[in-house]
Amino acid sequence: MSGQLIIFWIVTLVTVLSAATVVFSKNLIYSAVALLFTLLGVAGLYVFLWADFIAVTQILIYVGGILVLIIFGIMLTHRITSVRLSHSSMQRGIGGAIVLMIFVGLTSMIFRAPWYRVAAVEPQETVRQIGRLLMVDYLLPFEVASVLLLAALMGAALLSRKVN
């Protein structure tokens, strides 16, 4: 077992366990912190998948942006003074059953499906190619995405504003 593989399994384990913590933890702050580790783990998986640019983006946006947003959300909606941020769950039984079934279904499908596989070569660098793709083949989605971000920015600002 190579060192690379050991690192891979560690990363995987961190990702899945922290994801479980996000879901099962009774403390909201714990969940948020666990989410941080999940996102980092996923970024690590990206690295193993030769997706360096995506991995960096993941850390930048998710960890630096979204997670901060979420924590802001927690802070703004709960009184700081309250000792324990109530964080209970509901319909665990039926939810668990359904989720279990979904997971079993997905896994069985994964192992039964005849996936199309090619032997890919490791790219030298992906940033240049991604940049070219975004500016040539995916220009329109790129521009639409920028408009979407602008709209989300304005919408969020409008929604969170106090109505007077």
Added chain:
Amino acid sequence: MVDLNTYLVIGALLFSLGIFGVITRRNGVAVLMGVELILNAANVNFVAFARFGGMDLSGHIFSLFVIILAAAEAAVALAIILNIYNNMGTINIDEADQLKQ
């Protein structure tokens, strides 16, 4: 041996946990976290297909867009949660059951 199926199973695990969170969490912010998990599961799948399934850099691009969407979604969703909180004094979405009427 680490191949496509390993990543897909990891994606499935993340997805299932995300779903579980969405279904069971009372707190709106926690539900949002579940959604983030689901999105990440999808991203893992995209990138895995790019690596093993000949999707190449298009898979990267897709996951890039998903990240962008996740950012937008998080912003808007948090704005909504804030609004609910301002209006109802809680962010427990099971108490926001006006859909019943």
Added chain:
Amino acid sequence: MVNYGIAILLLPLMAFVVQIFIGKRLPRNGDWVSVSAVALTLCLSLAMFGVMLVKYDPEFSVDETWTWFDLGSLQVQIGILIDNVTVVMLLVVSLVSTLVHVYSTAYMEGDLRYSRYFAFLSLFTFSMNGIVLANNLLGIYIFWELVGLSSYLLIGHWFEKDSASDAAKKAFLVNRVGDIGMFIGIMLFFTATGSFLFRDVFAGVESGLLSTEILTVAGLCLFAGAIGKSAQFPLHVWLPDAMEGPTPVSALIHAATMVAAGVYLSFRLFPIFTPTALTVIAYIGGFTAIFAAIIAVTQNDIKKVLAYSTVSQLGYMILAVGVGAYTYGLFHLVTHAAFKAGLFLCSGSVIHAMHYAYHELHDHESDPQDMRNMGGMRDKMKTTFLTMLICTVALSGVPFTSGFLSKDAILAGTLSFTLHHPEHFLLVLFGFGAALLTAFYMFRLIFMTFYGEPVRREVYDNIHESPSAMTAPLVTLATLSFFLFFTLPYFNPFSDHGWFTVLIDSRDSVVPGHLNLTAHEIAEGMHHAHTPAMLLSILIAFSGIGLAVFMYLQKRISADHIAAKLSLPYKLSLNKFFVDETYQRYLINPSLILARMIAFFDWEIYDKYIVNGFGKVTEWFSRVVGIRWDYDILDQQIVDGVGRTTGFFSARLRLIQTGKVQNYLVWVLAGVIMIYVFQAI
């Protein structure tokens, strides 16, 4: 010729349509539409008449047939028959109709329903032409009813008067009695021969499709129509009452044309009448002739006298058909149409003058038609007097008039018939007796109206001659009462030999078995009987006139004295032999009582117990069904049960709708899983 016939038929119909719809909006209320349409038919009729005279062919006949409708085995054909009889009849109808139209423009002036009156007059002309032109029984029947309808409408023209509307109804209903018989007769012939066409019916009769007994019955049934329309005893009661209509209508419909339709029908169908049927016809005609004449003697209403005179003269024509001298029946029809229409129009002129005089005096009580209120009017109304005198002379059968020729021929025919069948001597008595009475009562009318001292001087002073639109037709009709127009190209005033007798040929009977006398035998007999009949009729006419002169002009014999002496016959005559009263008592009242009994049964028993009982049972049943079954079981259990069940389940299912998003999501996912499972399976 056929085109002419169709034009003659349709012109008055067009006038009717125009008049009835937009007549009121036309200038002069549109009387010129009707008058010109009828005048056009007169021109066409004259043209046809000219053609007929030029051809001078007794055998001339055009028969055009169309299939009206075709029901497989049943094929109904209608058509137009134009022969010399048709042409003569068309001329008579259109001539009298035109004159009456012209006359009416003055007589009906200022009437409330002026345009309607002309519309109906045109409708009548159309229908009458239709009868004359039809070559089949069905067509005749249709137009027969149409003349009946227009007669009804015109008699009831002044329907504000109860007597007028009653008379119209009476005419219609009495005619119905005859028409039912006629329809049965038509259907008998149709069933036997499968056709309505005259020629097919005749051919069928000739080949013996009907036994003699059936033929007799069928013929008499058809004749029943003629009895009704030609006002023969016992269905004559409607005609005197029909005088409630405007006088020009009486002249056109109830003197000259429509009432002659029965005679025309008998004439057309003469070949299919069996000897028995003809005998019955002869007796009905003869009896009607004398019977109506007796009544006419004592009537005081000027139009009533003329009405009974018409009935009597129609009886003559029917008598002529019955004794086999049926062409002379038609001859009398034609001559009579002229002078009787003239007489009616003259009486209309007198009534018009009287009415006007009363109107001037603001007297609305006195009856302008009562001859006892008249007298001495000859100085005031010279034209009317002269024309009426001529017509009266013609009707009385004085030589040099047309009436003399035709009446003489009928009497000769009757005499000849009696010589062949001595047991029927009564017919001769009827004929000559009626001739005597006719001369008497007509001159009584003349003397009472135009001679003597006026009853009321102030009325007399207000009498004026009628306008020229009224006198011109009078002059025309009076002129046509001279013999010359009927004997051309001969000038012998004592023989009826002329164009008419040449062109209107007698036909042999088609009744199988040679039961009837042939046309030749009849002509032979009449030839022998001609001279004695002529002498006798002249004698009788003059004795009738002389009697009238004695009694009403010179007053040597007091009419009241005779009336007192012959009180029973006088009362019978004055009261029209109580026929109306008899009908009232023995037919109408029992019918009414029966109707009342049926109505009683209907209302009191049927309605109350059966209909209402049925209603009650239904109500009870519906209450049981409605409350016990419908409400308690259906509504409460089944309908509400469905509702309750739905409510029950929905109350359970409602719990799913928690309003919680996550809850919904669980179900969505459950659905996804199920889809996945199904796909996997």
